[in-house]
Amino acid sequence: MIPIQLIKETAEALMDKAAIEIPQDYLDGLQAAAETEDGDLSSFVLKAMLENYQAAKEDRRAMCGDTGVPRWFVKLGNEARIEGGMIALESALRRATANSTKGVPLRPNRVHPLWRTDHNNNVGIGAPEIEYGFEPEGEWVDLIAVHKGGLFGTDYRMLFPSDGIQGIKRFYLDSLMAFGKRGLACQPAIIGIGLGGSKDICMTLGKRASTLRVVGSRNSDPRIADLEDEFKELGNSIGMGAMGFVGRNMVIDCNIEVGYCHTGGMPMSVHAFCLSSRRAVARIHADGRVSYRTNPDWFTDYQRRETIDWEPVGDATE
Amino acid sequence: MSGPREVRLSTTPPREVVGNLRLGDIVYLDGLMYTAREGVYRRALVDRANIPMDLPSESAANFHCSPAARINADGSFDMGAVTATASFRFSEWLPEWMAKTGARLIVGKGGMSSKDYRDYFVPNGAIYLSTVGYGTGALLGRGVENVEAVHWSEELGLAQAMWVIRCSRMGPFIVASDLNGDCLFERENARIAENVARVYEGTKPAVLKRYGETDDRADEVI
Numbered sequence: 001m002i003p004i005q006l007i008k009e010t011a012e013a014l015m016d017k018a019a020i021e022i023p024q025d026y027l028d029g030l031q032a033a034a035e036t037e038d039g040d041l042s043s044f045v046l047k048a049m050l051e052n053y054q055a056a057k058e059d060r061r062a063m064c065g066d067t068g069v070p071r072w073f074v075k076l077g078n079e080a081r082i083e084g085g086m087i088a089l090e091s092a093l094r095r096a097t098a099n100s101t102k103g104v105p106l107r108p109n110r111v112h113p114l115w116r117t118d119h120n121n122n123v124g125i126g127a128p129e130i131e132y133g134f135e136p137e138g139e140w141v142d143l144i145a146v147h148k149g150g151l152f153g154t155d156y157r158m159l160f161p162s163d164g165i166q167g168i169k170r171f172y173l174d175s176l177m178a179f180g181k182r183g184l185a186c187q188p189a190i191i192g193i194g195l196g197g198s199k200d201i202c203m204t205l206g207k208r209a210s211t212l213r214v215v216g217s218r219n220s221d222p223r224i225a226d227l228e229d230e231f232k233e234l235g236n237s238i239g240m241g242a243m244g245f246v247g248r249n250m251v252i253d254c255n256i257e258v259g260y261c262h263t264g265g266m267p268m269s270v271h272a273f274c275l276s277s278r279r280a281v282a283r284i285h286a287d288g289r290v291s292y293r294t295n296p297d298w299f300t301d302y303q304r305r306e307t308i309d310w311e312p313v314g315d316a317t318e
Numbered sequence: 319m320s321g322p323r324e325v326r327l328s329t330t331p332p333r334e335v336v337g338n339l340r341l342g343d344i345v346y347l348d349g350l351m352y353t354a355r356e357g358v359y360r361r362a363l364v365d366r367a368n369i370p371m372d373l374p375s376e377s378a379a380n381f382h383c384s385p386a387a388r389i390n391a392d393g394s395f396d397m398g399a400v401t402a403t404a405s406f407r408f409s410e411w412l413p414e415w416m417a418k419t420g421a422r423l424i425v426g427k428g429g430m431s432s433k434d435y436r437d438y439f440v441p442n443g444a445i446y447l448s449t450v451g452y453g454t455g456a457l458l459g460r461g462v463e464n465v466e467a468v469h470w471s472e473e474l475g476l477a478q479a480m481w482v483i484r485c486s487r488m489g490p491f492i493v494a495s496d497l498n499g500d501c502l503f504e505r506e507n508a509r510i511a512e513n514v515a516r517v518y519e520g521t522k523p524a525v526l527k528r529y530g531e532t533d534d535r536a537d538e539v540i
Contacts (some may be wrong), residue, residue: 041342041492042508044322048450048457048490056399056456062386065401065455105398107386108476118475151404160525170521172476177514181538182428184404186452239513242451242490245506275451 002141002284004083004224008092010282014098014145015070015278017060022053026252026277027189029215031074033249034187042241042249046188049242049275064276067106068147068191070097070122071129073212073296080286087135090130093143097121097128101107105149131204135302136310139286144296146279153185156203161266165227167270168195169234175270176235180250183243186274188252190215191272194269197259206269209255211279212298219256220304227256242275258297322492329379329423329485333443336422339493345447346489350377350466350482351425353384355403357478359411361470363418370469371482374420382408382426384477386455387465395465397483399455402427405446413438428430429450429494430501447491448502454490454517461488511536 027050033048056063056069072093082089098121101108108120110127124126155175159167172193179185192210194202218225231254241247261267302310322344327335329349339345352371354362361367371377371487382405387397405426412430415421416438424430424439439445449458463486471479495504514535523533 041322044344044449048454052451052454052457055460059460061456061459062399064451064453065383065386065399065458066453067386068401074523084446102388103384105388105396107384111475111477118477120476157524158526163522163525166520166522167524170518170523173518173521177535181507183452184428224490232336234517238517239510243448244503244510246509276453276455290538 001081001083002286003288004088004092006284006288006290007082007089007141008096010284011093011096011143011145012100012103014143014280014282015096015106016104017292018103018145018147018278019067019106020060021280022056022063022276022281023214025214025216025294026230027053028253030188033252037241037249039245039247040243042247044244044246045242046249048157054067062104062106063278065107066103066149066274067109068149068278069109069127070106070145070147073131073144073146073298075133075135075144075298077135077140079137079139080141081139082141086198089229093128093130094123098123133298133303135300136312142281142283142285142296144212144279144281144298148207148211149186149274149276150280153189153274154270156199156267156269158199159266159268160264163266164186171268172270173229173234176238176240176250179272180238180240181244183245185261185272186276187272188242188249189272189274190277191231191251191254192271192273193231193254193256194271195256195258196261196267198261199267201259202261203269204266205257205259208272208298209257210271210273212296213255214295217255220301224256224258230257231256244313293315321432326425326487330374331378331422336445337497339445339496341493341496341500341505343493344489345491345493346487347379347461347468347485347489347491349379349485351379351381351485351488352377352483353381353479353481355382355384355408355478356411357474358470358480359408359415361382361412361473362373363411369419370480370531373413374422378421379423379425380415380419380421382424383481385481387476387481389468389471389476395468397460397462397465400462401455402449404428404504405430409434416442416444423447425449425491429501432499432501432504435495439495440497440499443497445497446495448494450490450492457490458488461485468522507538
């Protein structure tokens with residue numbers, strides 16, 4: 001049984017880490033980009049960003065004043081048990097979100113869409129989002145805090161099978177061009193692409209591809225992995241860099257996730273996880289141990305399974 | 319490579335100093351700066367509430383910003399990170415705001431159009447400073463020497479309130495417009511556009527069109 005107080009304390013620590021500490025994989029990616037950047041202004045911007053991450057860590061200050069919209073991904077091992085059940089878990093995550101908004105502090109970004117009511121704590125109807133995943137074995141729970149930038153850099157389109165790869169490329173480039181100008185996508189970013197699924201799942205896949213996979217990871221399907229490489233290079237050949245200035249770095253990495261879709265369609269979504277790629281992860285074990293990391297490791301073989309029943313590789317027969 | 323020119327600038331700058339700034343200069347600010355976005359504009363310009371500062375003598379710098387900050391129980395303030403919000407949404411308010419307050423430095427994210435600059439920035443002797451990144455929230459936070467006041471937080475909420483901050487070498491910012499009315503972002507767009515046809519080579523437009531589509535990649539669709 002995982003104590004609820006431990007979940008709340010860990011969630012608060014994660015909110016703090018996500019807002020302040022840039023994940024190492026993204027930092028490495030941005031440093032590599034800064035070394036190749038030859039645009040005068042975009043080069044200055046990347047250097048300023050690298051200084052900014054350092055300042056955030058030294059001062060324990062949020063790396064960006066727009067601290068985005070906090071959201072949670074929760075993954076449970078099949079044998080995990082939470083003290084108080086899932087209602088207690090959701091309550092703890094909402095409480096931690098409110099407490100950390102005051103504590104870090106974060107910007108209270110969440111308002112009612114019509115009445116603009118602001119509780120000043122990033123909690124409200126449907127906020128923060130809490131999404132779930134499961135794994136076949138384990139008594140642990142993974143908490144993943146993501147502070148996703150809110151306004152620009154995301155788009156969806158229903159493409160069709162006859163649009164093919166060239167149509168996918170066109171929509172990808174269109175999205176980068178549209179949101180890259182004046183740097184509204186806060187690039188260079190981790191770009192996530194969702195292909196397939198129904199419309200909502202297509203958006204979910206793309207968002208998770210950008211926020212839950214680390215720089216340098218590749219899809220387990222080798223042909224999709226090749227596309228990821230190709231799309232990264234394509235995005236970086238536009239000639240646009242940070243803030244929409246002339247430059248050669250727009251995409252720190254491109255991650256693609258797919259889901260089965262209607263036979264007549266090929267829905268596609270594009271997401272940019274901004275220069276402040278804020279994510280932090282902790283695994284809480286049944287015995288009370290907590291281990292922190294920055295790789296959500298969300299897309300396991302189980303999450304990408306194609307079969308009716310789960311048959312772990314090498315353990316199919318008993 | 320020498321890199322861009324760096325300048326320290328008062329938040330109540332004389333006209334000739336503003337006139338000497340060039341597109342792409344890096345600016346660090348000293349003096350008082352206030353945040354104002356749609357909530358403040360509406361309250362001051364539509365509801366005609368009295369602006370609780372003496373403008374522009376106290377400050378000619380309007381920051382499009384909602385800081386990550388809190389008001390403590392004892393009434394003091396803690397400001398963590400500071401980053402701008404996108405400015406293009408405020409063009410309906412700014413002409414009247416500038417006329418009323420004498421703002422000469424509009425500080426925000428992403429700039430405005432060259433038409434905005436020519437129509438009401440240049441006649442008011444004003445230029446646009448863009449934050450860098452976006453955003454260097456922690457670096458800008460270091461440039462906040464003190465939070466002097468927060469006005470209208472009850473009425474507008476923390477994010478929309480009018481924060482008054484004392485800047486000490488606060489930056490970096492980039493000069494994104496000048497007194498000719500030239501626009502840094504449009505200049506960069508034009509340079510990038512020269513290469514774009516080559517990148518699109520071989521790709522094809524979607525089978526099913528959407529309303530309002532343009533095929534001119536020089537257009538801004540936001």
